[in-house]
Amino acid sequence: MPSRLDGKRVVVFGGATGIGFETVKLLIEEGALVTVGDLNVEAGAKLSDMFQDSICFQKCDVSSEDDVRALYAQAGEFGGQVDAMVNCAGMQISGEADALALDDWNRIMAVNAGGAFLTAKHAIPYMRKAGKGSIVIIASTAGLRGGPEMTAYSASKGAMVAFGRALAMELGKNKIRVNVVCPGWTDTAFNGPVIETLGGVDARDSMLKVSVPLQRQAHPREIAQVNVHLASDESSYVTGQSIVVDGGLI
Numbered sequence: 001m002p003s004r005l006d007g008k009r010v011v012v013f014g015g016a017t018g019i020g021f022e023t024v025k026l027l028i029e030e031g032a033l034v035t036v037g038d039l040n041v042e043a044g045a046k047l048s049d050m051f052q053d054s055i056c057f058q059k060c061d062v063s064s065e066d067d068v069r070a071l072y073a074q075a076g077e078f079g080g081q082v083d084a085m086v087n088c089a090g091m092q093i094s095g096e097a098d099a100l101a102l103d104d105w106n107r108i109m110a111v112n113a114g115g116a117f118l119t120a121k122h123a124i125p126y127m128r129k130a131g132k133g134s135i136v137i138i139a140s141t142a143g144l145r146g147g148p149e150m151t152a153y154s155a156s157k158g159a160m161v162a163f164g165r166a167l168a169m170e171l172g173k174n175k176i177r178v179n180v181v182c183p184g185w186t187d188t189a190f191n192g193p194v195i196e197t198l199g200g201v202d203a204r205d206s207m208l209k210v211s212v213p214l215q216r217q218a219h220p221r222e223i224a225q226v227n228v229h230l231a232s233d234e235s236s237y238v239t240g241q242s243i244v245v246d247g248g249l250i
């Protein structure tokens with residue numbers, strides 16, 4: 001039986017760990033060749049060992065237009081086309097607004113919102129040339145609702161949601177689909193500092209029991225499954241959406 005992504009070329013940013021890693025793994029299981037850009041070169045080397053000829057890893061900071069441009073040049077050499085792009089790269093800085101440094105605000109906006117812009121911007125020429133494509137942007141439920149000490153992160157994720165919606169309107173005529181995925185609590189290293197603030201893993205689990213209808217966090221593969229659905233032709237009539245994958249939290 002053919003797999004969902006046989007012969008497809010996909011670019012994944014932030015694919016070295018967590019949700020991005022699970023997305024890369026699932027894309028490869030489904031038959032895709034994947035170019036990965038991430039800051040974490042150690043985890044990137046492990047990916048290359050693990051997936052060998054199915055993957056091409058290059059160091060890339062999504063807030064640098066030169067890095068993103070170079071990553072797409074590499075993807076062009078690796079596969080000659082870009083059928084889909086999934087941006088999982090992201091960072092978090094928490095703290096009360098009146099204690100937040102402007103440099104921290106600017107950095108989080110540059111990586112999360114600016115990264116969404118740059119990674120999509122440089123995918124478009126490939127997709128226009130192919131006459132179709134799928135752009136998947138990983139934001140967060142934090143982009144749809146607020147939370148204490150989350151102003152910068154929420155603002156950056158809200159910008160990603162709005163950017164994705166507007167871009168979908170712009171690119172529909174080119175048969176390029178754009179969707180945003182908004183995960184809730186997901187079991188990756190990303191939440192380490194927040195868990196510490198909450199008082200540890202047990203406190204986190206008690207909080208999840210009362211606040212999440214499914215009473216648990218997501219495994220990163222549960223987010224990856226939605227990402228891969230949106231990257232593939234299975235979702236051929238879905239565009240301009242913010243898909244919430246949060247166990248019912250919001």
Ligand SMILES: NC(=O)c1ccc[n+]([C@@H]2O[C@H](COP(=O)([O-])OP(=O)(O)OC[C@H]3O[C@@H](n4cnc5c(N)ncnc54)[C@H](O)[C@@H]3O)[C@@H](O)[C@H]2O)c1
Binds near residue numbers: 015020062182186
């Ligand atoms: N874990 C959660 O609970 C959760 C919830 C909602 C949204 N998210 C979002 O999901 C995405 C993936 O997070 P994760 O949970 O897998 O965490 P993670 O830390 O495992 O993954 C983030 C990846 O992005 C990479 N990265 C960070 N800054 C980068 C940059 N400037 N350029 C390129 N790569 C960079 C990291 O090296 C890492 O591989 C993030 O955008 C995060 O905001 C996570």
